[in-house]
Amino acid sequence: MFGVNDIPKFFLAFFLVLPVISFIHEAGHVFFAWLMGGRSIKVTVGSGDVLFRAGMLEVRKYYFWYGQCSFDNLKRNHHLANILIFSGGALFNAITTVIVIYLIENQTLDPNMATYQFTYFSLYYMFFALLPMPYPDGSYSDGKIILDLIRNKKQSGEQTYRVQWNEEQKQWCVLNHDGELVQTFEEEEKALAKAHEVAQSNRPSRLVNSKNDKEVEVRNYPRIPL
Structure with missing residues (x-):
């Protein structure tokens, strides 16, 4: 007792x-x-x-x-x-x-x-x-x-965010997993900084830079173990 x-x-x-x-x-x-x-x-x-x-x-x-x-x-x-x-x-x-x-x-x-x-x-x-x-x-x-x-499921809803150059508008676009526009920037560095911020706050996620018709993974943000 x-x-x-x-x-x-x-x-x-x-x-x-x-x-x-x-x-x-x-x-x-x-x-x-x-x-x-x-x-x-x-x-x-x-x-x-x-x-x-x-x-x-x-x-x-x-x-x-x-x-x-x-x-x-x-x-x-x-x-x-x-x-x-x-x-x-x-x-x-x-x-x-x-x-x-x-x-x-x-x-x-x-x-x-x-x-x-x-x-x-x-x-x-x-x-x-x-x-x-x-x-x-x-x-x-x-x-x-x-x-x-x-069970071979994808990483529990992993999102992919993209930084992509828009030739017509001459701007860098930050796109979410569904290809929707998040924000545009004139400089690639600012676009990447914003994309990092969004991807990091929505783990698990990947950040991809779409440039010259190629997609290159910049960083991945796995889930946080507790």
């Missing part, structure tokens, strides 16, 4: 163990994103205002709640690559849990409340990450993305 003496244990789990587990989870996503050639990789731990940044790590005010990693321009942006990236978080949680259990069984680590909480909440984190479901904010769990990829 939960008693007054258990309150410090609760705070230990909530403010120390869970953030560590969250960081390990995001590290798994990051590892495979890096392995697949991802660029601009960033790990966010927590939510709210930014407390500090160190390299690719960003820690926010409520560091004990939520986490995600973001990246773009995967060199290997195929189904298997994305399955590995979205599986990476749960995989790293599973590996670290097995390591902790192994060290306890070999008496290298003493079984205590911290190790118990670590294994318990790691399994909890894995379960809800891999449970294939949509979240209320419209995003998907890692499991839902993985299931869609295994």
